[in-house]
Amino acid sequence: MKKLKKRFIVPAVVFILGMCALIGAIYVVGESQEQQNRTNAKLNAMTYTERIYGELMEGIGVTDSLKQVVISGDGNINRFYDIAANMMDDSIQSIQIAPNGVVSEIYPEESNESSKIDLINDSDRGEISRYARDNDTVIMQGPLELKQGGYGIAVRNPVYLENENGQKSFWGFTIVILKVPEIFSESVEALSSFGYKYSLQKFASPWDDTYEWVYGSKEELNDPVIYDFNVYGYKWRLEILPKSGFYNNRYLLYLFIGGGVIVLLLAGLTAALISINENRKNFKRLAVTDALTGIYNRHGFDEQVEQYMRQNPQKHCVVAMLDIDDFKLVNDVYGHAAGDGALQKLAESMKQYFSKDVILGRNGGDEFSIFMPDCTVEEVKPFLKKFTGETKKFYCKGEEHTFTISLGFAEYPVLADDRSQLMRCADMALYEVKMRGKNGCMAYREGSV
Known part of the structure; x- marks a missing residue:
């Protein structure tokens, strides 16, 4: 009787335990597969979101270019049709200007005559147009059904003119009608070819957090990967989902039949993916x-x-640029290894002296940059003066040597409208220090560039 029990019960227990182990392995691999597919979907969503953003910004950039033409002409725009013709491409339905909010010129004019309307007082466009005017912000309305067929997104960019007293007044709008889906056709076609269903949505208006469908698969996507991005204050959302879902049931069936062999292959694939991901992070760093x-x-x-x-x-912020005084002399007298040591010691002193929210960078050679956020020149000037005056040291063949630095700095938005202009101001301040020939000094760039 005992032998009979052992003959049947032990194999049964082994079979049950083996099946439990196999089922457990299939479950783990299935979960890993689902996570892997989600990771790939997230990477694709991130990649194609950036492409869609770039394609939208390229179309919106037409209104910025036209806006600069209006401002440079002090509200007058000559040869509008020639300018608009040069800006047109296959993803644009029309380019318009609307002085005082009334559309007066449209390119191409053919089939667009009915679009010459008073945007400010229009029943469908008035509220959002007034919002753009009153808040000096670009607005996007749509997708709207176009009379010529298809759909489009209307981008309206408010233009303000400044008089000699510095007072701004509303001039009107520069407008572009972007075709949907032509404006991002390359991105959505690529997603489809990679086997994804997708849905592109955006906020209905700046004050309404309800998403409206722009383009994609009209059916609801079940548990998709979601990636959000912003375009001029509008929140956009890209949802993607593999057409076959995140689980591959046929693959799991083969895994059940193949058993341990397929588990080993999947483990190798996972290790390869982890290695690739780590290498990608290292390369990016x-x-x-x-x-x-x-x-x-x-x-x-x-x-x-x-x-x-x-x-x-x-927010106000300050950029400082500095370099080592007579650095060429350090290299010539003590050697390039000592010069490298001086650069390293300077970088270490910067990291120790400045707080973690300060951004430090080396431009090349002996030139360094310091970005101090959320501050003014008056607040950081004593701080920078103390840092400039501190003795800096490096070592050569066991002997200690000292060196000094010169520093120039400038404040945003007092002197500059953007990063590159701010950097130039700081660089010119540093140049002025160098021209005076006073080592270990600093200067603040006053006036505009």
Whole structure:
């Protein structure tokens, strides 16, 4: 009897345990597969969101260009049709101007005559147009059904003119009608070819957080990957979902039949994906880091500063540029290894002296940049003066040597409208220090460039 039980029960237990282990493995792999597909979908959503954003901004840029023409002409725009013709492409339905909010000129004029309307008082366009006028912000309305067929998004960019007393007055709008989906056709076609269903949506208006459908698969996507992005204060959303879903049931069936072999293959694939992801992060970090000093290189510094100023356009900030006095003499007398040591010691002193929210960068050679957010010149001037006056040291063959630095700085938005102009102001301040020939000094750029 015991032998009979052992003959059947033990194999049954082994079979049950084996099946439980196999089912558990299939479950784990299934979850891993779903996560992997989501990761790939997130990467694709991120990639194509950037492309869609770029395509939209390229179309919206037409209104910015036209706006500059209006401002430079002090409200007068000559040869509108020639200018608009040069700006047209296949993704644009029409280009318009609306002095005082009334559409007066449209290119192409043919089939668009009925679009010459009073935007401010129009029943469908008035509220959002008045919002753009009163808040000096670009607005996007649509998608709207076009009389010529298809759909479009109306982009209206308010224009303000400034008189000799510095007072601004509303001039009107520069307008572009973007075709949907032509404006982002390359991106959505690529998503479809990669086997994704997708849905592109945006806020209905700046004050309404309800999403409206712009383009994509009209059916509801079940548990898609979602990626949000902003275009001139409008929140957009891209949802994507593999056409076959995140689970591949046939693959799981093959896994059940193949057993351990397929588990090993999947483990190898997962290890490869992790390795690729780690390498990608390392390459990204190296691309923005100065190898000698460990702080940002010029590209990384510019990228960080540009991001901060784009997100905080109203906040004051200060950029300082500095270099080592007579650095060529250090290299010539003590050697390039000692010069590298001086650069490293300077970078270390900067990291120790400045707080973590300060962005540090090496422009190249012995020139460094410092970005101090949310502050004014008056607040940081004593701080910078103290740093400039501190003795800096480096070592050569065991002997200690000292060096001095010169520093120039400038404040945004007092002297500059953007990052590049702010950097030029700080650079000119540094240049003035150098021209005076006073080592270990600093200067503040006063006036405009």
